[in-house]
Amino acid sequence: MTTTTKSDALATRTRAVALAGVRGLALSLSMLPIAVLCFTLALVSVALIPIGIGLVTTPAILGGVREFADVRRRLAAEWCGIRIPSAYRPIPEDARPWTRTYALLRDPAVWRDLRWLLVDMTAGFLTALLPAVLLLYPVEGFAVAAGLWRVLADGNTYWYGFVPVTDQPSALGAGATAAVLLVAAYHLAPRLLAAHFKLTRAVLGASQGELAERVRVLTETRRDAVDTSAAELRRIERDLHDGAQARLVAMGMDLGTIEMLVDKDPAKAKQLLAQTRRSSADALTELRDLVRGIHPPVLAERGLGDAVRALVLRLPVATEVSVDLPGRADAPVESAAYFAVSEVLTNAVKHSGADRIRVDVHHADGMLRIAVTDNGKGGAVAGAGSGLSGIERRLGTFDGVLAVSSPVGGPTVVTMEIPCALS
Structure with a gap:
């Protein structure tokens, strides 16, 4: 049982290391061209705002930057469990492009996204690529030890890392170095991928000031909700008191009068009964309207x-x-x-x-x-x-x-x- 558990844990760890390498490679290869494209288009579009072209293009381009950043937030959560908070201001649903452009340029989160693109093209690219390098570079070392050094060296010295390879013994030294690197990759690859997303969080995450502003807005809306609920309760109480309750009291008084007139003046009693029936129908309608106003x-x-x-x-x-x-x-x-x-x-x-x-x-x-x-x-x-x-x-x-x-x-x-x- 213990042996099986250890082997399962080893297999799980191995899959995690392999996934870290594959994800790091895919991330580094895809994010560099996208980040460069987004940053370039954003700069050009903002620069063209004074002549009017940027007013039309900026909302779409900066919206694309936000989508790109949200994809990275989602990957950080799914791959490494790292939550990156965002605090974007809502984009107004206005048909006029300059309104949307102005709102986007006033949002501090948009400028943070642009700074993040710069980091993503440099340090972010390296931190994403490192897990893949640690996993793939040892493969070259093992190939060199197996005899590939003869082709690569071609009569000269071939360097594998810091190991000069000129003959088979030195090639075996390269293989030993590759084994050490593979052990290091086994322990470091997932951590390096997590380090990439932590760097992303440091640059892309909402600042304390923005989160404090968000809390302030939510506190205000909660207070408004409490005030609205209290006003709604007062309205319901007033409607019940002035409407259905008053009608029910009047109906009770009419029924008392009918009880006294039923033998003395049957015609008058019938008239009051008809009036009471109408009052009951009106009271029922008012109660239904009141219930519909609370929750249809x-x-x-x-x-x-x-x-x-x-x-x-x-x-x-x-x-x-x-x-x-x-x-x-x-x-x-x-x-x-x-x-x-x-x-x-x-x-x-x-x-x-x-x-x-x-x-x-x-x-x-x-x-x-x-x-x-x-x-x-x-x-x-x-x-x-x-x-x-x-x-x-x-x-x-x-x-x-x-x-x-x-x-x-x-x-x-x-x-x-x-x-x-x-x-």
Whole structure:
């Protein structure tokens, strides 16, 4: 049993060493041309901003740099268990390229990515290549010891590392050196690959200041969520007190009066019974509306897509809905998205003057994305005091973002994104 366990551990360790070498070789060969290309294109694009060309090209190029950096973060986590935090600011979903360019250039994480590309082309390339060299270089040493030195030397001295090879004994010395290097590779290759990703983390990881800013934003959104929840509870209490509760009290008084009149004045008692029946129906309607405002039953039973479809059926404006959700998000995320869509649609109906609205709901790249487009007069602003600012705070609780594109004359596009996974 002990022998089997040791042999299994040895085999696992050997596979890890081989994987480190193969991954290091693949990483070094692929990352150098990509890093050089990304860095060159980014510099040229930023330099062309003053003449206008860079305003169009910069968002796509810097977005590609971010994707390249995210791939390296993912490889660090999958291959060596090294987590590299990121703190990118959201890119506004604005049709105007200069808005996106300005937002990207203001993001400190973008400039950190560019600095990382420089390191990745130099020190990063070497640290990724070393595990492969430690594994492959001993193969040459063994080949030299087996007689390849005669071809390589060709009557001269062939150097294998620091060993001069001129005859078979010196070739055996090269083979012994290769064996030592192979033992070193067995112990060092995985550590060298981890060192590469640690170097990447040192340059690419978010700084303490950025993470502190991120914590501050999340703290604010959490406080807003608590305040919103408290206000919602007060609204529910007020609606129950002024609506259904008042109707139920009135119904109780009417029933007491009916009890006294049923023998003395049956006609009046029948009239009060009819009034009480109407009051009970009104109270039931109010309770249903109240429950729908807390958490619509269709949302709990059938999910966000059908809940949005049911929502637009009550709108006085022609509305088209497109849903592409292969699963369901967590209930709090679905609820936040539903009420955000409801608020946006309400604003569109009240203020935009639109006669057509479109709602697109889909999930891609770990993001729930919702876009509400209307052909109204435009001019919507997600500023303080507007309904859109409340939606922004609601989404911020889940680390979501809201972007508004609403030029005067329309159309207005409100885009919401919430990071989430679907079941």
